[in-house]
Amino acid sequence: MDRTLGFYIVQFLTGLADASALFLVACGLSLIFGVSRIVNLAHGSFYMVGAYVAYYLIGFFSEGGCAFWAGIVLAAVVVGLIGVGIEVLLLRRLYGAPELFMLFATFGVVLIMQDLSRWLFGAEDLLGPRAPGLAGSVNIRGTLLPQYDLALILIAPLILGVLWLLLNRTRWGILVRAATEDREMSDALGVNQTRLFTSVFFLGSFLAGLGGAIQLPKGGANLLMDLNTIAEAFVVVVVGGMGSIPGAYLAAVIIGELGSFGVLVFPESTLVLMFLVMAVVLVIRPHGLLGQAGAGAHVAFRAAEAVLQPASKKLKLLGLACLVLILVMPVLVGTFQLVLLTEIALFALASMSLYFMMGPGGMVSFGHAAFFGGGAYAAALLVHYLQTPMELAVLLAPLLVGLLALIIGWFCVRLSGVYMAMLTLAFAQICWSIVFQWGEVTGGDDGLLSIWPSQWASDKIVFYYLTMILSIGGILVLRYFIFTPFGYTMRACRDSALRVDSIGINLARHQCLAFAVAGVFAGLAGGLYVFSKGSVFPDEMAIPRSFDFLFMVLLGGVETLFGPIAGAAAFTWLHDQISRTDFWQLILGCIFVLLVVAFPQGIVGSINVRWGRFFANQNH
Amino acid sequence: MTKLLEVRNLAKAFGGIQAVDNVSFELEAGQLLAMIGPNGAGKSTCFNLINGQLYPDRGGITILGQRTNGRKPRDVWKLGVGRTFQITCTFSSMTVLENVQMALLSYHKQTRSLFRKVRRLYVNESMELLELVGIAAQSRRACGVLAYGDLKRVELAVALANRPKLLLMDEPTAGMGPAERSQLMELTSAIVRTRKIGVLFTEHDMDVVFTHADRIIVLNRGELVAQGTPSQVRANVKVQEIYLGTGKTPGTAFPTS
């Protein structure tokens, strides 16, 4: 292709056009989060559904300029109403529950909407209709730019202006800004928060639907849009600055331009560039380009707050009983169950490492799959390219992942609470996209095959014992760490950043190390996992896998040290039961939602309330 | 006498509002220096500048002969500065003992250790500090459930863990009853005299200020309006006008028994 000035202008304008849809999603996300403190993971799904609904509505209205734009606006309204439905039927029941659980419920919605979309709209990618009257191109110094791109370029500033007027010049806008600052106070001043939330949810969902709908002629509609969009929207929110709508626009433009020009520089993965920009912005301005220090800083996931107690005698006996049971298992059950148990043990180790960050560390990660999958890929690549023996691969994988975690952690610890979580998700998505897009090295979608254990461990029973030793050992080591000075320092950092700083402790450095420790153990689990399966696919790094781990921890209850193990067992068993059905994501999503509504403390957490006294430390 | 703290022409503005403007003062070892002034006078900003939480726009801060402008709180702490907060700031998921152990772990550079369990580390040293501030009996209780006045004592014990030369105390007695207040301030005075350290504190209770401070500085709208001994400050016309009041309007006649 000829690189003339016109070419660069067109590339720039294309970037601006790409930014529009992204901006709409990101500012919807930001508005909803500001008022309700819900990180709506389903926002990407709203965007996807907006595209699908617009496709069918435009088709239904048949030809004509009016039909196209009416279809787009109507699609946005439909999505807005879906958002309202979800808020009224589900989220409203959860206000007051821990933020993490609300967030989890929205991930259940993601799964449900994913399968419903597949069922309603089909798995085929859809090509969008052309906008009537804007189907042609304009010639810019010899390079063609679709006319529709010009329309997209105009839409974003228009919406930005309308939103600004809405927020600054109307009573509704003033109430939204007041509620964003202090919900309880505006309630006490006579503002009906429930109604305000619902209206904000409508607007936010409307914007996401509109974003999906307007990009239809350009990008069409497909089932990958939901998670890709939410990850990009998180990056936009973090880079632009918390709660700043002009910031969101600026960041969306930057991301759009990066996508547009990045293809020229590094076609394999434009997301890597996104990563670099995000890194630079966060180093220079930790609160984002237009964000203010302190905004949203008070939003943190509160986890375990109880004083740490060493295991009681009864709990130790229970653990011992479990150990004996695990030891004799191969005699009692068949190979198939042994494989399942192996998987449970590895997931338990991975979710324990996530718990280590979340519970004592107070750092929620939405991207733990990057460490688990990273371990799996590290081991697989070592075997595939260097013919490394299993023993060495299982040793090196955790170290490599520890290094990766150190790098990711170095950026993430600049933020806290939900923003840190968003950032971990964005990083994980970047790791996934590298693995997914860099086919020559990683095998892309086809994965890496034939990664088997060494000869001596190839027997299922031997491998079972090997896994059990390493994962139970890992879990106990992690548990021990919690009682050491480093574990205490992590908890101190979680409890009070201010106090930690004033007794001379470098918070960022310790949190970063906590990332690395968690990474090492998740990497160990991942490294072993690849040998138990014999292959690895990008799915092990994808967002749903991250949420699997999060779910295991939450299912078990964040308040308990052994919660993650129970959670991993319950989840893996459940997953095994439903994964053979056609719409298993739908079922899993419904289970997520129902569990969150029924057990806001997690299963072990709920048992703990009842049985806590039984297992409590008697000598205290 | 050595100068522990020297503040010269300190200034800090937030978005056009001059929170601290051209403030200079110093503090010598063995002295309690009170900083008073109405809310919004710039006391907390001053504290945060000295402590390193904020970066000054202008002026200089010298602690124990070292210029500390722009140093982070943890680096200021390493020079030998302890700090207690206005709104108590302890590790709520830990016991009183563990809170002090945490400060000692940091002092002994043990925070990255992954080997020994905390349960056996620096227990005696921590208990000594807790006994000093009179809260040893509650050492096994969680900080999250402690009464406000007791938390203030924990803060003091934590602040003393690195054997500071300079203590910064932001409203050390807020939320305490009158007897408890004077008890805590007498304890602080005793520590100041025996260990030859300096204390800079803010306080709303004029009883505490005029009974225990060796010197007082008065801030108003970011500016230093007066400094001197308690009797000098009490007699200062300007201070009476802006802060203490003349006693003719309600709420101004403070019970000064």
Added chain:
Amino acid sequence: MLQVEDLNTFYGKAQILFDMRLAVKRGEIVVLLGRNGAGKTTTFKSIMGIVRPQSGKIMFKGRPIQTLPPYKTCALGLGYVPEDRRIFSGLSILENLEVGKQPPRAGLEPWTPARLFELFPNLGERPHQRGGTLSGGEQQMLTIARTLMGNPEMIILDEPSEGLAPVIVAQLARTILRLKQEGVSILLAEQNLNFANYVGDRVYIVYHGSICYESAIAELSAEAYEKYCALQIGGG
């Protein structure tokens, strides 16, 4: 006007209020005295519906309100001024007032920004200044003005004089008496005895989540004051 009976409120497992009871008559200024942590703020939050009491009865103008959410309590004519002021710092003075705005109430002259700026001249000088950049005293004025925008028949003030310079406290006291003249009933929490003496009609002393003393303010004897101080010591 307001009657609170046998109120028991918990935070988690910890009980904060124990059979709390109090009453405010129309046009009266009632003062709750008590040290930090005695339960004054929790009492107010229970009345407003910000925290839900476990048991007990709260009657406002003869209607039970203990199960109402805060915005409904406010709509009935009960305004709340919190201890920490809680100004919307990113909103201008006028916008802060807008948040508090409620429909006019029969029998009361409705509050408008213009009328409030008469009462609080400082605020009227810069109506577009952001709340977060105001001084402590101005913020206290704004938070009262904001609550008045709801045209309340009664307001609850949580430690209004805390952290203010004595000259500002005096100004505040005059404002409160002026509101009384306007027909607004007032329930306020205080630790400043002089302030309480100057504005109050009746006084309750709160100790460990319940009322331990009650009288007209004129009868608040030296003896009772001693007792109040003694409790402060005993509470430590």
